[in-house]
Amino acid sequence: MLRFTELDQSYPAKRPAKERRKDFDEIYGPFNPKAGADQAARCSQCGVPFCQSGCPLHNDIPDWLMLAAEGRMEEAWERSSATSTMPEICGRICPQDRLCEGSCVIEQSGHGAVTIGAVETHITETAWKEGWIQPIRVKRETGFSVGVVGAGPAGLAAAERLREQGHSVTIYDRHDRAGGLLIYGIPNFKLDKSVVERRTQRLQKSGVAFQLNTELGRDVSLEELRERHDAVFLAIGTYKARALTCPGAGSDGLIPALDYLTASNRRGFGETIADEARLQAKGRKVVVIGGGDTAMDCVRTAIRQGAASVTCLYRRDRENMPGSLREVTHAEEEGVVFEWLSAPLALKGDATTLSGVRVQRMGLGAPDRDGRRQPIVLEGAETDLDGDLVIAALGYEAEDVDAACGGGGPVLTPRGTVRVTERCRTSIPGVYAGGDIVRGASLVVWAIKDGQDAAATIHADLMARAESAQTRELEPAE
Ligand SMILES: Cc1cc2nc3c(=O)[nH]c(=O)nc-3n(C[C@H](O)[C@H](O)[C@H](O)COP(=O)(O)OP(=O)(O)OC[C@H]3O[C@@H](n4cnc5c(N)ncnc54)[C@H](O)[C@@H]3O)c2cc1C
Ligand code: SF4
Structure with a gap:
């Protein structure tokens, strides 16, 4: 470690602009194993890691950099995936210059930040290649059911963490494909669709159900979802264009x-565009x-x-x-x-x-x-x-959430976003919210954080409910 004085900062090879202008392929190639390990070894292993504070997920960056530098890739991946459901996606599209890498002390000392995002992608891509990432094996089904509205990064992150806890999860989305803006907003040259689809397919294989082409407020009401599920997580993003x-x-x-980008992304799937x-x-x-x-x-x-x-x-x-x-x-x-x-x-x-x-x-x-x-x-x-x-x-603002919820939606902020407590609870018991619909148009990494946080709160609330039901059963009848 601490090799930043002898090794220059380097990113995976970027394709020449002349070449990449002609196609929609990602512009960066992967790190080879030696380059990935070398770049990870530039980390100075700070006692107080500012990079970790700069990351919304508080990823254990110095730890997985050290493990990657030592070639202990499976352990690096385990450490990285403990705090993030989509490290290879964040590694590709987080604005690292404003987050983890912008806080790296090596950057402050003028040597060029550790290329944290690129190493993060390298670790999880290695995990996919090696077959370490498998469908979730649930140890014990809880019998609780959670409805997630919105299949963007916030909804997908929540679904993954909830399923890991043994809850049954159904994701509803008005689009025909899962992924939210990862699929219909962000173009392939930043994030290849196969990277997103690999994640949603894994959730499907883990038992998460997807009900696509299903719009809250048109095909299903909040009331129906509350009857159907023990908890509902709203992660519907912000789609009203300024x-x-x-x-x-x-x-x-x-x-x-977004009309323009969605059409381009659909064309990439081989669809014919009406307009x-x-x-x-x-x-x-x-x-x-x-x-x-x-x-x-x-x-x-x-x-x-x-x-x-x-x-x-x-x-x-x-x-x-x-x-x-x-x-x-x-x-x-x-x-x-x-x-x-x-x-x-x-x-x-x-x-x-x-x-x-x-x-x-x-x-x-x-x-x-x-x-x-x-x-x-x-x-x-x-x-x-x-x-x-x-x-x-x-830019984007929230659509009419109250209308989508049939007039009986949660309390909103003056900006029309959903007001939540620190722990993602809305004003309606059993209804939670996160991602752009709470923060306003933001970043993928914040949506993932909200999804994970909401899952933790939902799990805690459901377990508390189960415990109090059990206590009531054990109480002697009067
Ligand atoms: C063009 C573009 C590029 C971006 N680039 C980046 C980037 O490089 N890096 C970065 O970090 N962030 C980027 N962002 C921001 C990032 O994409 C969002 O912050 C993130 O996707 C928010 O996640 P989310 O899950 O909250 O919402 P979304 O990703 O918007 O997902 C919400 C989902 O809810 C569904 N939905 C909405 N209303 C309903 C309803 N009534 N019923 C059922 N389903 C519904 C939608 O179809 C969608 O699938 C970009 C945004 C845009 C628009
Ligand atoms: S790339 Fe994003 S998720 Fe990854 S460490 Fe940096 S800020 Fe955190």
């Missing part, structure tokens, strides 16, 4: 980012409005579809973007043009088709509460940008 308000924003030519002409970037001048992860996924998807040009319009500068800077770098390498400090003033075109964007140039003012500098309008600084496919990627 609206663009400038003139022209009402045109059908303005494409919501193909509207949702295909090939040969078109694409303008994406927004600066988060979703915007980055749109611009990089458009490049791969063979767009004539791809421009990202963002009202702050590179340093003040909400998205991961690593993703911006990938996008720049692949040929995306960034128009920083630029906001849409109006969309040009008619009710069905757009031809461009009138752009307002911006400056930066004082930082806001999050420390990001506020954009300010530079009067008179306007310009025009051509674009015949304009995509809005401005």
Whole structure:
């Protein structure tokens, strides 16, 4: 260990931009065993591991790095999977620069952080290859049943932990495939679909039931689910797209980012897209409005579809973007043009088709509460940008949860997200919630944490219920 002074930071090989522009395959290859062990051995084994504090799951990072460095891969995997149901997914798509790796002391000392995410992926990919990851073998069925609404990372994580405890679990989702945004949001070049499907198939083989094409509020009510199950976990994410308000924003030519990404992901599954002409970037001048992860996924998807040009319009500068800077770098390498400090003033075109964007140039003012500098309008600084496919990627809010729950839903926050206690309980007994529908649009790793935490609370509540029922049975009748 502590080899950071003699070994440079290195990531698994990244495919050249020229090559990856042409396909949707993941851009990083795997570590070979020696490179994985060497990179793990750079860890300084801090007494107080800041990387662990920087990880929402509090993963035992120094421990599994040490085990991986010593070639004890099965033990490394056991340690890693004890705190995370999807380490190989987090290793691929967590914004590590803002989480574990951003807190690594080696990074602070100028040597370049331990490549924690890449080693995490390497450990669990080795586990899959070696056959260490098998369906869950339940020791004792509890007889309790839990309904999980939403098959995204929060729902899947909860289902896995609940099944491990011996509960019967049914996952309901309105989509035709399980995975939530891991399947229909995030593109293959960041996270191959087979990686997600491998996880859902394992849950199926573990006895978890999936009822897909089933929407809460349309096909099933919360009341019915509460009757059917001993506990219900709501993990339905946030899907109401934030609206663009400038003139022209009402045109059908303005494409919501998730429509665009879902169509691209469905195409990847070999499906025919009904709205193909509207949702295909090939040969078109694409303008994406927004600066988060979703915007980055749109611009990089458009490049791969063979767009004539791809421009990202963002009202702050590179340093003040909400998205991961690593993703911006990938996008720049692949040929995306960034128009920083630029906001849409109006969309040009008619009710069905757009031809461009009138752009307002911006400056930066004082930082806001999050420390990001506020954009300010530079009067008179306007310009025009051509674009015949304009995509809005401005973020997501909660849909109408109360309507989905038939008017009898849990107490909500002013933002429309579900209000929970620290332990994922909602205002309705036996109903729990987690993931984006509680936090607002967030990250996969936080959704996994919520799913795992909710499972622990549900298990504790069900066991307490069983115990009090048993006590009542044992009490002598009056
Ligand atoms: C394009 C895009 C890219 C992203 N990239 C990253 C990234 O690189 N790294 C990262 O960490 N995070 C990323 N995120 C954020 C991340 O995907 C989310 O934070 C995470 O998926 C939230 O998990 P969840 O389980 O709470 O919700 P979701 O993944 O949204 O899953 C919710 C599920 O509930 C289902 N559902 C909704 N309503 C109902 C209903 N009424 N009845 C039945 N089912 C319902 C949905 O169909 C969905 O399957 C990205 C998000 C987007 C949109
Ligand atoms: S889960 Fe995310 S933050 Fe935690 S160690 Fe893995 S990559 Fe880092």
